[in-house]
Amino acid sequence: MSPIFGDLVTENNGTLKKGSPKPIEGRNNPNPNPIFSQIPPGRRTLLLFLILLQLSLIIFVIQSPNGSPPPDSLHRPISPAVSECDGRRIYVYDLPPMFNKVFKDKCINELDPWTSKCDAFQNEGLGPLAAEDVAGIVPEEIRPAWYWTDHYWGEVIFHNRMLNYKCRTMEPESATAFYIPFYVGLSVGKLLWGNYSAQERDRSSVMMMNWIQDQKWWRRSNGSDHVMMLGRLTWDFRRLIEEDNDWGISLLHMPAMKNIIRLCVERNPWDHLEIAVPYPTIFHPRTNQDILSWQNYIRRCNRTSLFTFVGGARETIKNDFRGILLNQCLNNSGGSCRHMDCARTSCVSGTTSIMEAFLSSDFCLQPRGDGYTRRSVFDCMLSGSIPVFFWTRTAYLQYEGFVPSDKESYSVFIDRRDVRNGTSIKKVLESYSKGRIKRMREKVIENIPNFVYAKPNRHGLTTVRDAFDITIDEVLKKKYIKGRQLQS
Incomplete structure (x- = not known):
């Protein structure tokens, strides 16, 4: 078996084979066959290079600011939480x-x-x-x-x-x-x-x-x-x-x-x-299971109304759009619209009657509120009801990342000007097949985690x-x- 460095194979009489390195002689060399002298020149260069490399590494560690790596870095593995928070602290x-x-x-x-x-x-x-x-x-x-x-x-x-x-x-x-x-x-x-x-x-x-x-x-x-x-x-x-x-x-x-x-x-x-x-809703799940339980529950709800309007007319505003929606809901829907009058009952803090109205309806009308948006949009979707918008700025130009980018997959848009000109909301919503309504509702339900705030812990x-x-x-x-x- 060959040694690591060189072909140092001897004859039985102790003399070197032909072609072996010639030993260095001298009075300071008591051993006529020193190991180093028997290493071929090319292999000697490699050995010296490796020795110098190790010395350089030792000097670098000694002269570094900390002298040596901290004990924690030697014995503690990198936690997934550490890498997860890189760039997010x-x-x-x-x-x-x-x-x-x-x-x-x-x-x-x-x-x-x-x-x-x-x-x-x-x-x-x-x-x-x-x-x-x-x-x-x-x-x-x-x-x-x-x-x-x-x-x-x-x-x-x-x-x-x-x-x-x-x-x-x-x-x-x-x-x-x-x-x-x-x-x-x-x-x-x-x-x-x-x-x-x-x-x-x-x-x-x-x-x-x-x-x-x-x-x-x-x-x-x-x-x-x-x-x-x-x-x-x-x-x-x-x-x-x-x-x-x-x-x-x-x-x-x-x-x-x-x-x-x-x-x-x-x-x-x-x-x-x-x-x-998103506006804060009244649902703040504690665990993943809270969300799954709610999603499964609203999939099974019996929805007896085609659409719901939660809101009241504002008589101080000329040609108030909410008044037009209220009129269509009460007088032109043939009983297919459920109304919750916020002029008589507070709708700001939320009531169980609002939730019940949304849970019983396929669609919910969402005109603008004090601004272009209103919390009712999220209360509606939280109940698995499909929102009907009349302004693009009520949701489409607002909640990027929180609602689906494909607006038709989860909502209906009817231009307010068309409604003012006589378009029947009931007829528009009746044009949606049961299969399409089911797919849209499922999209709304899948999206619920994106707009609720979990309990802080x-x-x-x-x-x-x-x-x-x-x-x-x-x-x-x-x-x-x-x-x-x-x-x-």
Whole structure:
């Protein structure tokens, strides 16, 4: 068997074979046949190279800043959670209480000019538990997942979800994005009505902008990696600064806001920094099974009405479109339309009668609300009813990523101008076959996880992504696109 280096094969008499390397002789070489001297020159060069390479590596490790790798890196495998959070870490600012926590103490009469909002803060912003109220309407096992959630309480819900976000970081230097938990919608809820000056309405926002611009991480990017939730319609924050008598506050026209990514329940389609997120519904699943149970339940519902209209006519508005829908529902549907009158019953906080109306209907009429959108769109789809839109801006130009991109797969569009000119809603909806209605309903039901907000906790939904998860994706996508634009 040959040695590793060279062909050192000897004869029985100890002499080398012909062609073997000749030993080096001398008085300092007591061994007439040293091993190294018997290595062919080409192999010697290889051996010296390997020895020098090892010495170089040893010197590099000794002279490195840490001397040696940290013990943790030697013994701890890379966790899937670590790689999962690469490029997705979010740092949540701990704001002075005046910008969020204080509003809980002002809930009795300072957040709404007409009613107390204290109950809305219960259960981490989900509101009072509705389990008793929905008994007999929803399956027994998922009753604890229902709450009377305020439709403008997104700021509180998002804050609590961010605090429990699996990729939240406590080290700002490692963050991809920064979340500002300012309850701006709550701060102006009362001030939008009444005789308040522009300065009074803007005060909290001005203070917030001054505070955030003093922060180290803001100055690093001038706010381009910062995110804020606006719990109301974007139009409530777009008063021109010099127009004191106009509606709303001027937050979105303040210079510090020009780079911030904004989340809101209704966005300006021409503002590339805004992301429209779903209104909070009253269903907040605790687990994947809660969603599956609800989906299976509404597939089996007996739907006795062709369509439902939840809303009331606004007599103070000339040619009010809702009045036209109400007339078609009550007088021209032949009993195929079910009506829930919001002029007589509050539809803002949600009632079991609204849910029952949607659960019993194939379609639900969705005119615009205070803006182009309304929470009723999501209440309708949550019940497995197919939405009928009259404005493209009610959903199609709003909730990208939260509703199917193929609008005809889950909804019906009837131009409002056609309705005003006499188009019968009943006839349009009757033209849909039972098979097509079933396919559209299934698309709506499949999409439910995309627009509901799970109960805030660290373990909740596992394989199912909810509206919060999709929002994070949209934020990071917006941030990366904006980052490339800033670099170009």
